[in-house]
Amino acid sequence: MERFGFVGLPNSGKTSLHNALAGGDAVAARHAFSTKSANVGVARVPDVRLLKLAAMSSSRRTVHASVQFTDIGGLVAGSNRGEGLGNAFLGHVRDTDAIVYVLRAFTDPDVGGDDDPLNSLRVLETELALADLDSAARQLDKLARAAKGDPSLRADHDLLAQAIGVLEDGVPLYRAGWDGDARAGLRPFFLLTNKPVLAVVNIGEDQIDAAEDLAEPVRVELGEAEVMALCVQLEAEAAQLDESERPGMLAALGLGSGALDRFLTKAYHLLGLRTFLTTAGKESRAWTFRAGASAAECAGSVHSDFRRGFIRADTISCDKLLEAGSWVAARDQGLVRSEGKDYPVADGDVMEFKFNV
Secondary structure (H helix, E strand, O other): OOEEEEEOOOOOOHHHHHHHHHOOOOOOOOOOOOOOOOEEEEEEOOOHHHHHHHHHHOOOOEEOOEEEEEEOOOOOOOHHHOOOOHHHHHHHHHOOOEEEEEEEOOOOOOOOOOOOHHHHHHHHHHHHHHHHHHHHHHHHHHHHHHHHHOHHHHHHHHHHHHHHHHHOOOOOHHHOOOOHHHHHHHHHHOOHHHOOEEEEEEOOHHHHHHHHHHHHHHHHHHOOOEEEEEOHHHHHHHHOOOOOOHHHHHHHOOOOOOOHHHHHHHHHHHOOEEEEEEEOOOOEEEEEEEOOOEHHHHHHHHOHHHHHOEEEEEEEEHHHHHHHOOHHHHHHOOOOEEEOOOOEOOOOEEEEEEEOO
16 A cells, blocks of 8 residues: 655644545544554545446445545754654655645644745755765765676666755755656665655645635746645544535535645555555445556456456446446447557556456
8 A cells, every 4th residue: 555654843733634535543643743654544546437337226235436645754953863853754755655745824823833834845845855965875875886896786876866965955855857768766865855746735724715825836846746725624524524414524625625635636646556446335445556558467456367368348428338338238338358468557446357377
């Protein structure tokens, strides 16, 4: 399961966001460092296609794709040197697949902390970049010695040296403008700022009408990274309600259908994750795969035997299947295709695997 780490200054709203997404009850206090250990939760990825398939098939069980979120305690200036609870929490960041910056924009005289999201972003980026600089320098020293006996390591050495040049200026690697190959080449070094990034600007209830204006400076600063404004407190309160009551509260507050579903979808796609689906009377399920995966690889995510004995994948897009009304009807209309093991699976494909072992 893919892992996202919430990173922010103390009192930025990380724990409330975690609770809203994962249905948890971690303590969200009004003082710094109330989170002394990482809170881990799982959230299902919303997918209306899956719900429609389950209704079409009268499925007894519906299983959504899931992602894992880790609420990491607040970083402060000097965390890379161990200030606050920095060392422990930088370690938790290193264990995640992507970073979600939670940047406070709401004002509350009873809650300490900076309410300028750009200031928060700069502190966080500086701390992560400095932590990376220390890690990269130590790894470069070892790599330089190893490269003397193995010239094939020279390219890795040079790439890491270039990364150090970026980090010395306090610039995160995701801002370096490097192509995907260079970023992929740095993965074995487990650098924090080489991870994908998404930012949540946490706004107050009285700032909902100005949400986009508050998010825009962060969007400009981060460039290509996904940025969204979200009133975490209201979303967390709505998440505690029964599903039948939630839409009414969100609508009354001017939040439409809410932002949590949109946030989850963006986080899911941030890592290049896509979904194929299976449906039957017993179960309809969403399965996660990496963009570009083959039919045989996706078959293996259902069961290893499916990949080992792969024969073919009967495939149809979800929209076409729903339009046909059933798998049998879609087959009768010639809409179901037989694909081989090398077929690149598309997001939203509904699949039935044939295998023999």
